[in-house]
Amino acid sequence: xxxxxxxxxxxxxxxxxxxxxxxxxxxxxxxxxxxxxxxxxxxxxxxxxxxxxxxxxxxxxxxxxxxxxxxxxxxxxxxxxxxxxxxxxxxxxxxxxxxxxxxxxxxxxxxxxxxxxxxxxxxxxxxxxxxxxxxxxxxxxxxxxxxxxxxxxxxxxxxxxxxxxxxxxxxxxxxxxxxxxxxxxxxxxxxxxxxxxxxxxxxxxxxxxxxxxxxxxxxxxxxxxxxxxxxxxxxxxxxxxxxxxxxxxxxxxxxxxxxxxxxxxxxxxxxxxxxxxxxxxxxxxxxxxxxxxxxxxxxxxxxxxxxxxxxxxxxxxxxxxxxxxxxxxxxxxxxxxxxxxxxxxxxxxxxxxxxxxxxxxxxxxxxxxxxxxxxxxxxxxxxxxxxxxxxxxxxxxxx
Ligand code: SAH
Numbered sequence: 001x002x003x004x005x006x007x008x009x010x011x012x013x014x015x016x017x018x019x020x021x022x023x024x025x026x027x028x029x030x031x032x033x034x035x036x037x038x039x040x041x042x043x044x045x046x047x048x049x050x051x052x053x054x055x056x057x058x059x060x061x062x063x064x065x066x067x068x069x070x071x072x073x074x075x076x077x078x079x080x081x082x083x084x085x086x087x088x089x090x091x092x093x094x095x096x097x098x099x100x101x102x103x104x105x106x107x108x109x110x111x112x113x114x115x116x117x118x119x120x121x122x123x124x125x126x127x128x129x130x131x132x133x134x135x136x137x138x139x140x141x142x143x144x145x146x147x148x149x150x151x152x153x154x155x156x157x158x159x160x161x162x163x164x165x166x167x168x169x170x171x172x173x174x175x176x177x178x179x180x181x182x183x184x185x186x187x188x189x190x191x192x193x194x195x196x197x198x199x200x201x202x203x204x205x206x207x208x209x210x211x212x213x214x215x216x217x218x219x220x221x222x223x224x225x226x227x228x229x230x231x232x233x234x235x236x237x238x239x240x241x242x243x244x245x246x247x248x249x250x251x252x253x254x255x256x257x258x259x260x261x262x263x264x265x266x267x268x269x270x271x272x273x274x275x276x277x278x279x280x281x282x283x284x285x286x287x288x289x290x291x292x293x294x295x296x297x298x299x300x301x302x303x304x305x306x307x308x309x310x311x312x313x314x315x316x317x318x319x320x321x322x323x324x325x326x327x328x329x330x331x332x333x334x335x336x337x338x339x340x341x342x343x344x345x346x347x348x349x350x351x352x353x354x355x356x357x358x359x360x361x362x363x364x365x366x367x368x369x370x371x372x373x374x375x376x377x378x379x380x381x382x383x384x385x386x387x388x389x390x391x392x393x394x395x396x397x398x399x
Contacts, residue, residue, distance in 0.1 A: 034091040152383070166206075323357065
């Protein structure tokens with residue numbers, strides 16, 4: 001989970017389960033009804049036109065959905081009775097169902113949200129004194145197979161719909177008592193949960209438009225961040241489509257190691273990725289890119305790796321590095337770097353003038369930290385079977 005901080009502080013190992021599936025009035029999808037959470041503002045206006053209504057009505061309803069977190073048309077008092085009946089007939093406001101929610105000792109909150117047929121995804125809320133960050137998932141599982149990520153090990157099932165993505169914000173906002181423009185509990189959203197957001201481009205784009213829209217959650221461009229493993233052509237496409245912040249998962253500054261850790265590097269090697277980042281910065285001069293670098297013991301945490309990273313960052317002088325101590329998960333072959341190695345790595349970068357932050361580990365007692373989100377994935381890639389085999393072999397070795 002996402003928390004840029006300078007100090008490393010591991011949360012106490014004690015989680016507690018709070019409520020089981022409290023009622024959120026989420027409407028069960030009925031086959032022929034339209035879920036209004038699937039539309040951005042323009043889509044909603046078009047839909048209202050299609051059903052013979054004035055487009056401004058769409059904006060009235062949108063405000064009810066995202067500012068008042070209302071999912072029952074009958075409670076939308078400034079919408080006429082006839083239209084309320086028509087809407088109830090034709091559509092619904094259906095956020096994902098909460099199967100489980102947990103709070104970590106440090107206040108980090110994780111929801112397990114039910115999708116279809118045995119699938120579930122995870123959404124994490126990280127409260128801090130001056131902000132509250134929601135970490136949102138974009139896919140059920142992930143197809144990229146990054147070696148150090150537990151979502152990758154789960155395999156891939158499918159993309160989330162726009163409703164399932166923005167619905168995560170809606171559920172968390174409702175749970176936390178968020179009020180847009182008044183009592184903001186969610187000040188930032190990061191697309192850093194399960195999945196590769198750029199691989200689900202259209203739905204993620206619509207959901208991010210709703211996060212940014214004044215009639216949606218009304219978040220500024222700096223407060224909505226998309227994190228990608230580096231799908232180069234889609235980085236360019238994103239910069240044309242919307243103003244949001246960009247984070248890039250780097251994890252190694254040489255191609256050989258990066259390809260080993262992240263197979264996507266074979267398709268889009270570092271030079272191409274950097275060129276895309278330079279184009280992004282050129283088009284959005286006021287923004288910077290954050291490079292995420294997960295520190296794994298003896299793998300990418302040595303002084304030579306820091307030197308390679310420094311050299312690379314010289315090509316993007318306005319960008320910064322976010323170091324993430326590796327978060328372990330069952331069956332992984334990697335370990336977290338020692339505190340001293342993390343400290344030295346950061347110092348080396350800082351001394352070279354690279355703006356470098358250390359992401360504090362949050363919520364790890366409830367497996368809510370970066371790379372620990374696994375949900376329940378009906379795996380279509382059979383990758384989870386391989387992981388189980390690895391886990392069993394590990395258990396045998398331990399005997
Ligand atoms: N697919 C996107 C979104 C995932 S974001 C991306 O790759 O950017 C989650 C962040 O946590 C990424 O930077 C990811 O590389 C990192 N991460 C994954 N597994 C991790 C682990 N076990 N420990 C620490 N960070 C991890």
